[in-house]
Each structure stands twice: as structure tokens, then as C-alpha cells.
Amino acid sequence: MKLTVLGCSGGIGSGRQTTCLLVDDDVLIDAGSGLTALDFEQLVKIDHVFLTHAHLDHVLGLPLLLDSVGDLRGAPVTVHALPEVLEVLSEHLFNWKLWPDFRRIPNAEAPWLRFEALAADGALTLDGRVFRPLPAHHVVPACGYHVATAAGSLAFSGDTGHSDALIAALNAIPDLRHLIIETSFENELKDIAILAKHHWPESLAAELQALRVAPEVWITHLKPGNEAAIMNEVRTAAPGWGVEALMQGQVITL
Template sequence: MKLTILGCSGGIGSGRHTTCLKVDDDVLIDAGTGITTLDFEQLLAIDHVFLTHAHLDHTLGLPLLLDSVGDLRATPLTVHALPEVLAVLSTHLFNWHLWPDFREIPSAESPWLRFAPLDFGEALTLKGRTFRPLPVNHVVPACGVHLATTAGSLVFSGDTTHSDAFVAALNAIPDLCHLIIDTSFENALVDIAQASKHHWPDSLAAELQALSVRPELWITHLKPGNEAAIMNELRAAAPNWGLEALMQGQVIEL
């Protein structure tokens, strides 16, 4: 399994792209502006998209993906997400006002887009890769993603702040090799972090103390311009962890 980081920033500018991770050649986890780094043939190869939540920095590439390649696909693009997330997309995105409903184009019997609810406690296996939603704590319905292979596991938190349930889920994955986790703000911006339910360095350091597993740790969703300051504070708050910022273009293999 090869995970390619197409976008992992908390914003845009100077080449930054928002969250989009590609699993091998056929699956995306989230569909932020990182999707625009793919060429046309790579877009056409995407068959499944797993969404952690409905915020635009994680979903805005989805309608443009369908607009670009929908008519060339032999089967619908399948979007997997919590039922509450799919309800938001139905009401606010694919609603014929903000964007056409590709679940009805060219017809309801033969659409370009299909929604597939995936709730907590469920899992989906595609070509030997198992995807499972994990509980997190964000301002909207959201999940992390546990990606399991025969070689080990990787977890992507999506957007979250402290969550006992997420920590418990991580500790229940003995073969956890990689953890990609959100830390968006410096400690001085703790009020904004708390209001928007993102980690800040001190909160993530406290979370790490509760982990009984020891994966490689990658920090994502760093706010533009604050990346170095956040990472410096993180390393000071959690000196026993080898913390690294996730990088656009990075490839993680299992």
C-alpha cells in the first residue's frame, strides 16, 4: 500500500494544498485542493473517496473531479462517509443550487456518483486494504480513518481535538505503524483551537501521553505561515516523540 500526500495544509498559498491523500492509484481520503495536483489520467483512475467530514477544505475537489471525468467512467465514483456527512453533501453541495446532483446525472439509473454510508463499527475492504472510521472530536460530524493492510496499519485523524474514544481506538491497533494527526494552531491561539476543535501543541502532547502504541507520528493541517512555530512548540512539549510535519508529495508505504 502506498499513501501519497497530495495536500496536507490547513490552508492555501505559496504552493500549499488542503487535505487530500491518495491510496495507491484508485482511492482518495478527503478531496481538498490537493486533488488538483493530479493529472487527468490519475483523476480518471479514482474509483473511491473516503471523507472524514464535510468541511470545504476536505471536500471541495469532489464536484470538480466528477465534472472532469464523470462522463468517461464505466462505473459511478463511490463516496464513503458517515451518514451525517453524506446528508450534508446532499443538502448543501449536490443540491442543484451550489452544484448539480451527479447521483442523477445522466440518470438515477446510471449515475456518475454514488453515496455509500460507512458508520462507526463498520469496515470496507477494497483490494486487500481495509478502511474503518474511527471516532474523533470536531465541530461537525467527523471521523478518522484506520487503513489496515497485511503489512500493518495507518491512521489518519482528520480534523480533531482531544478525544478519549480516538485514543482508545488507537490503543486497540497493535500493528499501528503510522499516525497522521491534526495540530493546527500554536499554543498562543488556544482559544481559536478550542472553538474550532483542533489540536494545539500542548493538547497533542497530553494526548500522546495516553498512547500505549508507538507509531511514527506525522503532523498535518498546520496553518499557513505558522508551520515552523507549531512544530517547534510540539517538539518542546513532546520531546520523546519523533515528530515530523507531513509534507505535500510525501509517500508512506506499508
């Protein structure tokens, strides 16, 4: 399995793109502005999108994807997410007001878009890759994802603050090779991080301390302009982990 980072920033500007991860050439995890980095021919190949939550920086590329290539595909793009996330998309995005409902275009019998609700403890296997939701603690219903392959596992936290449930789930993955976890704010902005349910370096360090597995750790969702300061604080708070910032264009293989 190959995971390509199309976007991993907590914002935009100077080439930054928001969260979108490409698994091989047919699956997306989140659909932020990083989706716009794909060539047209690559867009046509996207069959499945796994969403962590419905915030705009994680879904804004999805309507444009469908509008651009929906008529060229032989099957609908399937969006997988928690039921509460799909409800938000139905009411506030694909509602004929902000954007057309592609579950009805060109008709309900042959649409360009299909929703498939994921149970919090469910799993879906696609060509030998198993996608499982992971617990997350955010201001809206959210999850992360565990992607399992025969060569090992990768976990992505999505947007989250402290979560005992997430740590327990990660500790239950003995072959966890890569952990992509968010840290959005510097320590001095701890109060904002708590309010928005995001990590700051000291809270991330506490999560890592609770891990009984030893994956490579990649930090994502850094706020624009603060990346270097946040990473310096992460390395100070969590010495010995060798944490690195996830980079746009990076490829992780399993």
C-alpha cells in the same frame, strides 16, 4: 499499500494544498484542493473517496473531479462517509444550486456519483485494504480512518480536538505503524483551537502521552505561515516522539 500526500495544509497559498491523501491509485481520503495536483489520467482512476467530514477544505475537489472525468468512467465514483456527512453534501453541495447532483447525471440508473454511508463501527475491504472509521471530536460530525493492510496499519485523525475515544481506538491497533494527526494552532491560540475543536501542541502532547502504541507520528493541518512555530512547540511539548510535519508530495508505504 502506498499513500501519497496530495495536500495536507490547513489553508492555501504559496503552493499549499488542503487535505487529500491518495491510497495507491484508486482511493482518496478527503478531497481538498490537493486533488487538483493529479493528472487527468490519474483522476479517471479514482473509484472511491472516504471523507472525514464535510468542511469545504476537505471536499472542494470532489465536484470538480466528477465534472471532469465522470463521462469517461464505466462506474460511478463511490463516496464513503458518515450518514450525517452525506446528508450535508446532499443538502448543500450536490443540490442543483451550488453544484449539479451527479447522483442523477446522466440518470439515476447510471450515475457518475454514488453515496455509501459508513457506520461508525463499520469496515470496508477494497483489494486487501481495510478502511475503518475512527472517532473524532470536531465542530461537525467527523471521523478519522484506520487503513489496515497485511504489512501493518496507518491511522489518520482527520480534524479533531481531544478525544478519549480516538486514543482508545488507536491503542487497540497493535500493528499501528503511522499516525497522521492534526495540530492546527500554536499554543498561544489555544482558545481558538478549543472553540474550533482542533489540536494545539500541548493538547497533542497529552494525546501522545496516552498512547500505548508507538507509531511514527506525522503532523498535518498546520495553519499557513505558522508551520515552523507550531512544529517547534510540538517538539518541545512532546520530546522523544520524533514527530515530523507531513509534507505535500510525501509517500508513506506499508
